[in-house]
Amino acid sequence: MSAINIGSLGIVGAGAMGRGIAQIAAQAGLTVSLFDVNAQAVAAARQYLQDTFAKLADKGKISAADSEAALARVKACTALEDLADCDMVLEAIVERLDVKRDLVAKLEAILREDAVIASNTSSLSITAIAVGSKKPDRVVGYHFFNPVPLMKVVEVIDGLSGDPAIGDRLMELSCRMGHTPVRCKDMPGFIVNHAGRGMNIEGLKAAQEGVAEFVDIDNIMREQAGFRMGPFELMDLTGLDVSHPVMESIYNHFYQEPRYRPSPITALRSVGGLLGRKTGAGFYAYSEGQKQIPATRAVPDSRPAGVWVSRANERGHVMAVKLLGALGANVEGGNQPSVDALIVVTPLGLDATTAALQEGLDATRVVAIDTLLPFEATKRRTLMTTPATSAGARDAAHGLFASDGVPVTVIRDSAGFIAQRIIGCIVNIASDIAQQRIATPTDIDLAVNLGLGYPKGPLALGDTIGANVILEVLRNMNQLTGDMRYRPSPWLWRRAGLGLSLLTDEARVTDPCIG
Known part of the structure; x- marks a missing residue:
């Protein structure tokens, strides 16, 4: 299929997504034809766009002339046939496969053979939507996020029968509309979801x-x-x-x-x-x-006479001792705690109980602290108790670790605390998306950072913490719980073993007989 210049865009569906896409398209200079089976929805959408363009002009974001020109480029349509001359039609209708397939069939009877048919689906297969189409090569996924003008990322999804040239054209169109495009295979959830x-x-x-x-x-x-x-x-x-x-x-x-x-x-x-x-x-x-917001528990007015920190996790030991020194705690040396000391453990992926049992520690005095992230970079600390930890030991630990005004959350025993287990899963799933070649590592991080607002892309986050640390968390959780949800992705354990960034892709192997 020959690539065409997309200058006119038809949109089927005048809800929040449809009108948001219409806004950025019109502002980018495209002629927009907006249709909905509910004529009132089209009228409401055009009124919304008129108000939006006017507000942007009032705030100095665009000129009054550009505001009027953008609105003039949006045409309200009363019939699907009004989209016949569009270079591309994007559907933003109900998430039902049968309804979308029916719409594709109707559009094929109306549009030119070189017109693109795009779906803004968030969860349905592009390949499945194209089934039954006369020209499935022109059916492509084009998934925006709500609110469209503010969420500056869009997923371009190639169906199994799709023409890659069309996806290339939509990548270019995305940039014209001020959005960052990411390319992905047709797989459940695409990248962001x-x-x-x-x-x-x-x-x-x-x-x-x-x-x-x-x-x-x-x-x-x-x-x-x-x-x-x-x-x-x-x-x-x-x-x-x-x-x-x-x-x-x-x-x-x-x-x-x-x-x-x-x-x-x-x-x-x-x-x-x-x-x-x-x-x-x-x-x-x-x-x-x-x-x-529920009321928070008051910080106990209690501190331990002495603190002993386990060396089972040397990285965690160093971090905890440094923090305790800054808090003015009496940190004991030696290989074993004294009989009255608070015992602090710093497990990665293990629970406090297992950490205590592995070293034969008195579980009634054991409290774990999460050392996944540098203390100086966080605004909260997490402590974890064993089922046997006494209330006195728990309160003394809480009072000590909150004594400089940093909030402390005390949780019950868990493999991997909270941050460890959630961040571990975030990094691991992103690693497996890369392993499956659903998208490039760079596009995965771009999509998640822009689409979900994470502090960093998941692969970059794994690099910052350390792929080897994330790997230890996941392996320990997997072994301790027996739950296969925590099994590490090959992408993660190979790069951790080789000391490579999680954003490192592999050199493509080309068969010289194929080119």
Whole structure:
């Protein structure tokens, strides 16, 4: 199929996604034809665009002339046939395969043979949407994120029958519209929804195990790990009516891959109507749209007389001793703790109980501290107790580690604390996306950083912490729990072993007989 210059864009579906795409296309100079089976939706969308362009002009973001010109380029259509002359038509309709296939068939009867048909689907296979098409090579995935003008990334997805030249053309078009394009294969979840499994699903798993409350997990991921939102804040924002079906879809489309196993927590809460902000109640309560945060536990007025730090994890030992010195603690030397000392362990991927048992320590005095991330770079610390840890030891540790004003969260025993297990899963899933060649390492990090707002792309995050550290966390969790969700990706363990960046791709091997 010959590549054409895309100067006119038809959009089917005038909802939030459709009008958002119409906005950036019109601002980029494309002629936009907007259609919806509901004529009122088209009128509402065009009014929205008129208001939006006017506001942008009022704020000095665009000139008054550009505002008027952009609106003039948006044509309200009353029939699908009005899109006949478009160089490309993008559908942003309901996420149902049968409806999208039916639309493709109708468009093929209307459009020129060289016109592109694109789908903004977030979860359906592009290959499946193109099935039954007369020219499946021109059907391509073009997945934007809401709100489109602010989320500056778009996934370009090649179906099995797609013409790569069309994908190339959409990559160029994305840049014209001010967005960063990423290219990926047609696989469940594409890049962003696929990579996003680690945060939500592992956060739910920790909550299901009774390790910590929803707010504790969110606080740790936001203030210790540096993410913009924790998993439960994110799911409340998105809504479980959207999040839970995506979890089930990706899990089932990957044939029950353990890494993507959904949680009964979201299934139950969805049925109960606790969908999040949109219903006024989710993992948090909302009063007049404002999240209600539960009261935090007061810091105990207690400190230990002495502290002994395990050397089982030398990296963690060094970090903990340095912090304790800054806090003015009396740190004991020697190979064994004194009879009254608080015992601090720093496991990676293990729980506090296992760390205590491995060294024959008195579990009633054992408290673990998470040393995954440098203390100076975090705004919260996480402590973890064994089931046998006394209240006195727990409170003394809490009081000591919070004595400089940095908040402390105390959780129940868990393989991998909270940040370790969630970040480990995020990095591991991204590594496996790269291993499956769904997208390049660079595009994976770009897509996740821009699409999910993570502090870094997942592969760069793994590099910052250390691929060998992430690998140790995952291997220990896998061995301790027996859960295959934690098995490390070959992409991760090979690069960790070789001392390579997780962003390192492999040289392509070309068969000289094929070229």
